[in-house]
Amino acid sequence: MRRQRDETPERGDTVLRVEGLRVEFNDAAHTHAVDGLDLTVGRGEIVALVGESGSGKSVTARSVMGLLPSEARITAGSIVLEGQEVVGLSPRRMNRMRGSQVAMLFQQPKAMLDPTATVRDQVAEPLWLHRGLTRRQARTRVAALLKDVGIPEPERRAAGYAHQLSGGMAQRVMIAAALSGEPGLLIADEPTTALDVTVQAQILRLLRHKQREAGLSVLLITHDLGIVASIADRVAVMYAGRIVEDGTTTDIFARPQHPYTQALMRASLLHSDHGSLYSIPGSAAQSRALDHGCRFRPRCSVAEGLGIAKSCEDSEPTLHACGAGHRSRCWAPVREEASA
Ligand SMILES: Nc1ncnc2c1ncn2[C@@H]1O[C@H](COP(=O)(O)OP(=O)(O)O)[C@@H](O)[C@H]1O
Numbered sequence: 001m002r003r004q005r006d007e008t009p010e011r012g013d014t015v016l017r018v019e020g021l022r023v024e025f026n027d028a029a030h031t032h033a034v035d036g037l038d039l040t041v042g043r044g045e046i047v048a049l050v051g052e053s054g055s056g057k058s059v060t061a062r063s064v065m066g067l068l069p070s071e072a073r074i075t076a077g078s079i080v081l082e083g084q085e086v087v088g089l090s091p092r093r094m095n096r097m098r099g100s101q102v103a104m105l106f107q108q109p110k111a112m113l114d115p116t117a118t119v120r121d122q123v124a125e126p127l128w129l130h131r132g133l134t135r136r137q138a139r140t141r142v143a144a145l146l147k148d149v150g151i152p153e154p155e156r157r158a159a160g161y162a163h164q165l166s167g168g169m170a171q172r173v174m175i176a177a178a179l180s181g182e183p184g185l186l187i188a189d190e191p192t193t194a195l196d197v198t199v200q201a202q203i204l205r206l207l208r209h210k211q212r213e214a215g216l217s218v219l220l221i222t223h224d225l226g227i228v229a230s231i232a233d234r235v236a237v238m239y240a241g242r243i244v245e246d247g248t249t250t251d252i253f254a255r256p257q258h259p260y261t262q263a264l265m266r267a268s269l270l271h272s273d274h275g276s277l278y279s280i281p282g283s284a285a286q287s288r289a290l291d292h293g294c295r296f297r298p299r300c301s302v303a304e305g306l307g308i309a310k311s312c313e314d315s316e317p318t319l320h321a322c323g324a325g326h327r328s329r330c331w332a333p334v335r336e337e338a339s340a
Pocket residue numbers: 025027031032033034051052053054055056057058059060069071
């Protein structure tokens with residue numbers, strides 16, 4: 001049964017639970033790309049992870065997949081996937097989790113497909129690896145999977161190569177490959193950014209159909225709030241490596257609490273009176289350098305006016321409840337109406 005929009009997942013109904021995750025890069029600054037992140041995805045729900053470029057969304061996704069680059073490492077926290085702790089899991093066991101429990105879609109589907117292998121072989125790989133199908137069984141299953149994701153003439157397409165596909169068709173092939181191992185969770189990192197608007201809408205409809213039909217859970221990474229509003233059940237807003245607000249999509253859009261969420265919403269609206277796009281003044285780099293207080297304070301436009309600047313400077317707010325299933329990491333009093 002599909003989750004009601006105003007529910008948050010209970011422990012037993014959770015596909016992914018990330019707690020206190022820290023990921024450090026081995027660069028001169030020892031950048032903490034992800035810095036104390038808490039995130040939950042319930043069974044059968046679509047959770048959107050949003051935030052500016054560089055906030056740590058892709059590093060979060062790669063941590064869950066066990067696909068961090070060699071110069072990055074998890075220094076703290078826990079990632080529980082289908083009840084299994086994956087931090088510290090051996091590469092062999094993590095490989096088994098990928099495809100069978102969790103799969104990922106990327107922004108550039110054509111770049112992710114192997115140009116030397118047929119579409120059939122790429123979609124069939126998880127079927128051999130995780131489901132033990134014979135070649136003949138896999139061939140039949142691949143045709144069914146391609147048909148299922150809306151690819152016309154699936155047998156002919158299956159014999160073709162990635163360069164023969166359009167961007168939209170390539171992303172459909174990636175979805176077929178991702179779903180072939182019947183994972184409970186799909187992580188989609190900006191899966192439609194490289195596609196034109198019509199194809200984007202088709203791919204999002206396909207994901208929503210899979211969520212409803214198969215009870216698939218989706219962690220959807222996007223910077224596009226229009227996409228969030230159209231498809232997500234819940235939203236987690238990420239800033240400088242941490243979640244600063246999360247809640248149902250309805251609540252986040254109707255009553256955004258954190259000044260960063262409010263600024264993101266303003267930035268996503270074209271100001272018709274000026275014809276210009278609002279951008280959030282300052283950069284997250286200023287925030288990452290702070291070692292105390294609220295990390296958003298160099299860019300916050302409300303702290304002074306509310307007379308709470310001293311608290312904001314002295315100590316960092318926790319991610320605390322500001323409504324049912326709604327949390328914000330901010331000292332400002334709860335606002336009932338949107339100010340964005
Ligand atoms: N290869 C790298 N070396 C050093 N730092 C990196 C590297 N990749 C990412 N980072 C750091 O991690 C942060 C988050 O990156 P990323 O997760 O890709 O952001 P997003 O997906 O939200 O745009 C970046 O701001 C950067 O500081």
